[in-house]
Amino acid sequence: MADKLTEICDTKREEVAARKGFATIADLDDRATQESAPRGFEAALRSRAANGFALIAEIKKASPSKGLIRPDFRPAEHAVAYERGGAACLSVLTDAPYFQGHEDYLMDARAACRLPVIRKDFMVDTWQVAEARAMGADAILIIVAALDDVLMAEIEAAALERGMDCLVEVHDEAEMDRASRLKSRLIGVNNRDLKRFVTDLGTTERLAPLAPDGTLLVSESGINSHADLQRLSRCGARTFLVGESLMRQPDVELATRALLTGI
Ligand SMILES: O=C(O)c1ccccc1NCC(=O)[C@H](O)[C@H](O)COP(=O)(O)O
Numbered sequence: 001m002a003d004k005l006t007e008i009c010d011t012k013r014e015e016v017a018a019r020k021g022f023a024t025i026a027d028l029d030d031r032a033t034q035e036s037a038p039r040g041f042e043a044a045l046r047s048r049a050a051n052g053f054a055l056i057a058e059i060k061k062a063s064p065s066k067g068l069i070r071p072d073f074r075p076a077e078h079a080v081a082y083e084r085g086g087a088a089c090l091s092v093l094t095d096a097p098y099f100q101g102h103e104d105y106l107m108d109a110r111a112a113c114r115l116p117v118i119r120k121d122f123m124v125d126t127w128q129v130a131e132a133r134a135m136g137a138d139a140i141l142i143i144v145a146a147l148d149d150v151l152m153a154e155i156e157a158a159a160l161e162r163g164m165d166c167l168v169e170v171h172d173e174a175e176m177d178r179a180s181r182l183k184s185r186l187i188g189v190n191n192r193d194l195k196r197f198v199t200d201l202g203t204t205e206r207l208a209p210l211a212p213d214g215t216l217l218v219s220e221s222g223i224n225s226h227a228d229l230q231r232l233s234r235c236g237a238r239t240f241l242v243g244e245s246l247m248r249q250p251d252v253e254l255a256t257r258a259l260l261t262g263i
Contacts, residue, residue, distance in 0.1 A: 005122075005194045009146045012122045014253060020127055028130035032162065039116035041051060041089055041139035042165040042186045048088040049238040053229050053260055056167075056218065057087035058120065058243030059109055062100040070247045076077060077213055078252055079109035085256025090117045091241060094135075095194075103135045109135045119165055124147060129158035139165040140183075144175040156182050167218060167241075169221040171203070173210060174184055174188055180212040188218035208235040226262035 001157055023031075038147045048054035059082075061073045070078075092109050093101035101121070119137035123129065124146065132140050140159050142152060159166050166184040170176045171194070179187050189204040198223025209218050219232045220241040228241060241261065249255035257263070 001059065003195050004197070005143070006143055008064075008095070008098055009122050009124050012095070012124050013251065015097070016125045019131075020125075021133075021172040023131070025127055025130045028134040029162075031134040032130070035134065038133075038138045038165075039114075040165075041116040041118060041167075042087050042216065044116050045186070045218075045239050050133060052238070053233070054088040054239040055086065055256070055260055056089045056091050056118065056239070057082035057085075057246060057256060058091040058093070059105060060091075060093050060099065060243035061105075064098045065192075065246065068087060068162075069102070069244055075109040075113035076134050078247070079112045079115070081252035082246075082256055083113040083115050085253040086238075086260045087256055088140075088190040090115050091120045092117055093120045093241070095121050103131075104231050106135050110138075113254075119241060123155050124151075126154055126158040129155055129164070130164065132159075133162045133164060135204060137164065139167060139186075141188075142166050142168045142182075144168060144178050145151075145172050148177060149181065150187040152178070156184060163209045168218065170207065173207065176199060176210045184220075185212065185214045185216060186218065188220045190220045191223075193220040201228060202235055204232055205235045208237060223259075224250050226259055229259070230262075 011088045040099040045054045059075050059078050062068045070159040093099040094103050095101045116138040118139040119132040167188050168179045168184050170179050189207045191199045191203045204219040217237045217239040218239045223242045
């Protein structure tokens, strides 16, 4: 897995190097003490998945594959709509160059609702983990394809010591094997092939049996309907990360409810 992801991570390393000049990890940890404690991202998903489908609803303005997705982008309103529609957690993109994200979107969304929030970004440095907590994030994303084993474990440790959860994202069998060596047991299979930008729900079906014991499996990307949730549940996935198909709907609350219930 390389290409676009490599390009995004190279850009991210440059961005982080520049941002580090403005705040040390100690500064960020100090700022984090003024934030509310982590809300329990994984626990919220596990409790919802025990009784049905658990949704991580994504607040996504744009993407490298589709450009602008939501012209009338209002993160706080979308957060409330997702919560009312039945989402268990939120995902908020904070990457600016490729997704038009911003840390303010995460802070505004989290302040508007009671849901736990994952900072959806490309983690390449432990500094970003402290930054995530300082902006209020309850969880971070670890993209296995973007990191070596040592850095991946350091980023996970930095999140766990701050009380945050990690969603560990994989795209293939080798990455599932590497993910299984981490402590976290919240593993996401990304159905999007980052070389060709096509999505295939079959990726989750192929990798689901390889997840280590105790895993809460999350199927990510390219999910459009309740029928997709039903199909994916047959391979054991009861937790889903959905962005574009919900963000394109005029009534986000209604669309979220329809996705979860089929009604
Ligand atoms: O969304 C993209 O085009 C993309 C491109 C390159 C790297 C990552 C990308 N997406 C990040 C995500 O993981 C998705 O935003 C998330 O899984 C939701 O997917 P979707 O429901 O298809 O919007």
